[in-house]
Amino acid sequence: MLTLRVNGAIHKLVVDPDTPLLWVLREQLGLTGTKYSCGIAECGACTVHVDGEAVLSCVTPVGEVAGTDITTIEGFYGQVAEALRRAWIAEDVPQCGYCQPGQIMTAAKLLQEKSHPTDRAIDDAMSAVLCRCGTYPAIRRAIHRAAEKL
Amino acid sequence: MPREIKFCKGRRKFLIAGGIGGAAFLLGVYFKTGRELPKSTVELWRNIPDGFHPNAWLSIDGKGAVTVRINHSEMGQGITTALSMIIAEELEADWSKVDVQIAPADAVYKNPAFNTQMTAASTSVRTSWDILRKAGATAREMLIAAAAGTWNVPAGQCRAETGIVVHNPTQRRLAYGELTSKAAQLPIPGNVTLKKPENYRIIGHSYLRLDTIAKITGEAVFGIDVQLPSLLTAKIVRPPIIGATLDKFDARRVNSMPGVGSVLAIDSGVAVVADTFWQAKQAADMLEIKWSAKGCDDLSSEKFSQQWAELAAKEEGRSIYKKGDVQKAMSNASKTIRAVYELPFQGHATPEPMNCTAYVRDGKCDIWAPTQHQDATQEIAAKITGLPYKDVTIHTTFVGGGLGRRIAVDYVAEAVQISKAMKKPVKVIWTREDDIQNDLYRPASYNVVTAGMDQNGLPIAWAHKIVGPDHMAQALPGLIPSMIPYWAPRGARNLASSIFDTIAPRVIPGKKIIEGAGPLPYAIDNLQVNYIYADPGIPTGFWRSVAYSQNTFVVESFLDEIAAATGRDSFDLRDRLLVNTPLLRNVLRLAAEKIRWQEKPAVDLFRGIAALEFHDTLLGMIAEVSVSKHGEVRVKRFVCAVDCGVVINPKIVVAQIESGITFGLTATFKGQITINKGQVNQSNFDEFPLLSMHEMPQVEVYLVPSSRPPTGIGETAVPLVAPAVANAVFAATGKRIRKLPIDPDDLLDS
Ligand code: FES
Ligand code: FES
Numbered sequence: 001m002l003t004l005r006v007n008g009a010i011h012k013l014v015v016d017p018d019t020p021l022l023w024v025l026r027e028q029l030g031l032t033g034t035k036y037s038c039g040i041a042e043c044g045a046c047t048v049h050v051d052g053e054a055v056l057s058c059v060t061p062v063g064e065v066a067g068t069d070i071t072t073i074e075g076f077y078g079q080v081a082e083a084l085r086r087a088w089i090a091e092d093v094p095q096c097g098y099c100q101p102g103q104i105m106t107a108a109k110l111l112q113e114k115s116h117p118t119d120r121a122i123d124d125a126m127s128a129v130l131c132r133c134g135t136y137p138a139i140r141r142a143i144h145r146a147a148e149k150l
Numbered sequence: 151m152p153r154e155i156k157f158c159k160g161r162r163k164f165l166i167a168g169g170i171g172g173a174a175f176l177l178g179v180y181f182k183t184g185r186e187l188p189k190s191t192v193e194l195w196r197n198i199p200d201g202f203h204p205n206a207w208l209s210i211d212g213k214g215a216v217t218v219r220i221n222h223s224e225m226g227q228g229i230t231t232a233l234s235m236i237i238a239e240e241l242e243a244d245w246s247k248v249d250v251q252i253a254p255a256d257a258v259y260k261n262p263a264f265n266t267q268m269t270a271a272s273t274s275v276r277t278s279w280d281i282l283r284k285a286g287a288t289a290r291e292m293l294i295a296a297a298a299g300t301w302n303v304p305a306g307q308c309r310a311e312t313g314i315v316v317h318n319p320t321q322r323r324l325a326y327g328e329l330t331s332k333a334a335q336l337p338i339p340g341n342v343t344l345k346k347p348e349n350y351r352i353i354g355h356s357y358l359r360l361d362t363i364a365k366i367t368g369e370a371v372f373g374i375d376v377q378l379p380s381l382l383t384a385k386i387v388r389p390p391i392i393g394a395t396l397d398k399f400d401a402r403r404v405n406s407m408p409g410v411g412s413v414l415a416i417d418s419g420v421a422v423v424a425d426t427f428w429q430a431k432q433a434a435d436m437l438e439i440k441w442s443a444k445g446c447d448d449l450s451s452e453k454f455s456q457q458w459a460e461l462a463a464k465e466e467g468r469s470i471y472k473k474g475d476v477q478k479a480m481s482n483a484s485k486t487i488r489a490v491y492e493l494p495f496q497g498h499a500t501p502e503p504m505n506c507t508a509y510v511r512d513g514k515c516d517i518w519a520p521t522q523h524q525d526a527t528q529e530i531a532a533k534i535t536g537l538p539y540k541d542v543t544i545h546t547t548f549v550g551g552g553l554g555r556r557i558a559v560d561y562v563a564e565a566v567q568i569s570k571a572m573k574k575p576v577k578v579i580w581t582r583e584d585d586i587q588n589d590l591y592r593p594a595s596y597n598v599v600t601a602g603m604d605q606n607g608l609p610i611a612w613a614h615k616i617v618g619p620d621h622m623a624q625a626l627p628g629l630i631p632s633m634i635p636y637w638a639p640r641g642a643r644n645l646a647s648s649i650f651d652t653i654a655p656r657v658i659p660g661k662k663i664i665e666g667a668g669p670l671p672y673a674i675d676n677l678q679v680n681y682i683y684a685d686p687g688i689p690t691g692f693w694r695s696v697a698y699s700q701n702t703f704v705v706e707s708f709l710d711e712i713a714a715a716t717g718r719d720s721f722d723l724r725d726r727l728l729v730n731t732p733l734l735r736n737v738l739r740l741a742a743e744k745i746r747w748q749e750k751p752a753v754d755l756f757r758g759i760a761a762l763e764f765h766d767t768l769l770g771m772i773a774e775v776s777v778s779k780h781g782e783v784r785v786k787r788f789v790c791a792v793d794c795g796v797v798i799n800p801k802i803v804v805a806q807i808e809s810g811i812t813f814g815l816t817a818t819f820k821g822q823i824t825i826n827k828g829q830v831n832q833s834n835f836d837e838f839p840l841l842s843m844h845e846m847p848q849v850e851v852y853l854v855p856s857s858r859p860p861t862g863i864g865e866t867a868v869p870l871v872a873p874a875v876a877n878a879v880f881a882a883t884g885k886r887i888r889k890l891p892i893d894p895d896d897l898l899d900s
Contacts (some may be wrong), residue, residue, distance in 0.1 A: 020427045023427055023428040026427075035374075036579075037503065040836065043835055047646070088366045089358060093363055094365035096501060096551045097366075097370050097372075097547065098502045100365050100366055125844040131812070134810075134813060136846040
């Protein structure tokens with residue numbers, strides 16, 4: 001039995017502790033906002049927050065995050081979340097939308113560290129999340145816009 | 151304009167409680183298909199029985215809420231928003247009350263471009279423009295008539311605006327919701343007046359996409375997100391060598407692994423079915439499988455280009471497009487040049503890997519799939535289950551990238567086969583490795599181009615010989631059964647498919663694979679495109695802009711070679727050759743003006759230009775690059791001018807250009823699929839890398855105001871990227887790129 005705290009709720013789960021957090025979130029907790037795209041830490045679609053840090057859930061064994069505080073896109077709230085979502089709406093960022101939860105969770109971490117990131121800082125942080133649709137220019141604009149509100 | 155959208159969390163709970171029916175209701179944008187015969191409008195709207203539904207495309211309820219039916223898949227191109235805007239415009243709807251919904255299968259929802267319900271080839275807006283405007287206008291006229299009748303005044307004294315009918319002289323008002331029952335009694339007018347473009351209040355505005363909110367909260371349901379009670383997940387192990395088949399497998403070590411329910415052979419390989427994906431994957435990795443030796447284990451990428459070069463030298467090929475007399479003109483030319491261009495096989499790498507959920511039981515089959523092709527999805531399920539169409543229901547989820555890959559239904563067949571065997575709901579999930587190794591690749595090609603110039607240096611003869619596979623020859627046999635009318639019996643469908651399988655390689659090749667190679671928009675009097683069909687057996691398919699992405703690279707690069715060989719400016723050469731296509735010439739001029747082509751760029755920056763007529767969408771693109779002494783190319787900026795007719799939603803059009811540029815850059819610099827001994831060398835994003843944010847240049851898009859009917863946009867930017875960049879690299883280095891992706895080593899000074 002493993003205890004997981006996700007978006008503020010406690011879950012007691014029977015699960016192989018080596019299972020990647022991603023699949024536990026998606027299949028056992030029904031939190032499908034966190035996406036699978038590569039499974040090998042190459043694309044960032046599966047990014048969640050673990051104790052406030054951005055973590056790639058596809059390569060994080062669930063056993064390692066027992067007892068931590070996990071936040072997924074579904075439970076991502078607060079000032080930064082609000083600013084990001086408003087900016088994402090203003091720039092109408094998503095296309096297919098598949099990478100967007102990972103983009104937003106990664107952008108959140110960036111804004112927590114640097115409240116007014118330069119283009120360079122945005123590139124550095126956001127290059128961790130691939131977008132096949134090419135929403136990159138819109139994401140850049142949206143992050144600047146969100147930063148203005150913070 | 152932020153708006154409340156119906157993808158909410160509470161509903162997902164209902165998904166689990168409500169089972170299949172509930173789930174269907176939940177999938178946001180989805181379609182239901184399942185009838186053999188065209189239905190009446192009343193039947194089509196059985197899920198909203200009360201209210202006013204004048205046609206297959208829209209319904210208005212007593213509260214004035216408008217439901218629009220979309221017959222295309224939302225895969226990022228913004229189609230659910232664009233099509234809704236067209237209807238809402240003519241309907242004079244209150245945009246905040248417009249929602250998108252279900253399009254059940256019916257002849258009326260087929261894409262007229264293909265006679266099958268499919269989202270492809272940038273056809274959605276173009277084919278829907280007249281149909282949807284008329285649908286909206288018909289409803290508007292009927293609502294006005296209903297109000298006029300209520301007030302007993304002439305309809306001519308009334309107008310409709312934002313969901314309300316107003317009686318002009320008295321300013322009396324009735325909301326659409328109050329008029330539905332009366333409007334529903336009225337005859338449907340045959341001829342309706344469409345709005346004048348100067349009166350548009352929705353079309354031409356960058357309204358927020360209807361799917362944005364769901365996509366930033368994690369609530370959007372993609373195929374891979376579908377949840378059902380007792381849902382099992384399958385991971386399939388497929389032959390590592392293209393064309394190999396299953397000999398035998400040993401599941402003893404696997405059967406007892408946690409969560410594993412079943413291990414079974416299906417057409418594409420061995421399926422491991424378990425409670426969760428991870429359990430299925432763990433077990434699949436342990437499976438011992440023996441594959442038949444019969445694969446195409448002698449296939450290798452280097453060999454193809456060698457063979458194709460020999461073929462090109464030996465054979466004339468079939469003449470697919472011909473204008474004038476190339477041979478004669480070539481012999482009269484004062485100068486000729488010749489070049490060879492090579493393009494690789496390309497993968498799709500849709501962000502959401504292939505997946506499909508199927509539930510086959512008691513004479514029924516439900517499919518949840520991120521598909522681009524509803525009719526083919528239904529057809530393959532009907533074929534496998536033996537069920538009539540009416541019992542096969544397709545629920546289209548949000549699509550995490552289509553890119554042409556999801557026109558095929560191989561992944562649907564797998565889910566249906568497994569669910570049929572197990573009589574349980576099963577979701578098949580491909581890993582990224584499965585996805586890249588079992589893709590249906592954009593064809594590779596080997597191109598020989600020759601041009602002859604007159605004494606002024608202008609091309610008078612142009613010969614293009616293409617060697618390689620044709621995706622159509624492989625794809626069409628699979629598509630045919632879904633294009634046949636619903637009433638045709640199963641036997642006829644299967645027969646049509648198998649006949650096509652046999653004859654397709656003989657009759658199809660060349661028709662589509664030369665798109666972008668001929669005709670050309672340029673005034674070159676003698677032009678010939680020949681094709682040599684050479685299919686080594688690598689699975690091929692559609693790919694965002696397919697043949698255009700290959701041929702435009704060749705054409706626009708070679709045009710640049712002509713300019714260089716004759717000492718002409720590459721913009722001037724194109725400008726001169728576009729005399730007969732003034733619309734495209736204007737577009738190219740706009741791009742040149744915006745980048746200030748006549749002025750020198752900053753030090754270390756170099757420019758390349760390309761133009762394209764993609765069906766009737768016209769584009770001019772200029773890339774600005776710098777090249778380091780290590781041969782590293784940095785693309786700094788793109789300027790793209792576009793004429794796509796009337797623009798429905800400018801922000802979505804701009805996003806599609808940015809999107810096409812990103813996709814094109816990946817193919818220009820990064821991705822390619824190579825084969826060694828029948829095996830695909832690439833398997834995940836480490837080996838098939840995608841463009842990432844730090845490599846993304848600045849993009850400026852200029853839309854040419856136009857009153858032409860809207861054309862397509864989704865694919866159109868892709869083909870221009872490689873030639874614009876390659877031509878800029880030539881300007882920077884004097885080195886001509888004739889092979890993609892660009893290899894920095896080729897740019898080093900030797
Ligand atoms: S799915 Fe985790 S990084 Fe790609
Ligand atoms: S929006 Fe489609 S992958 Fe990013």
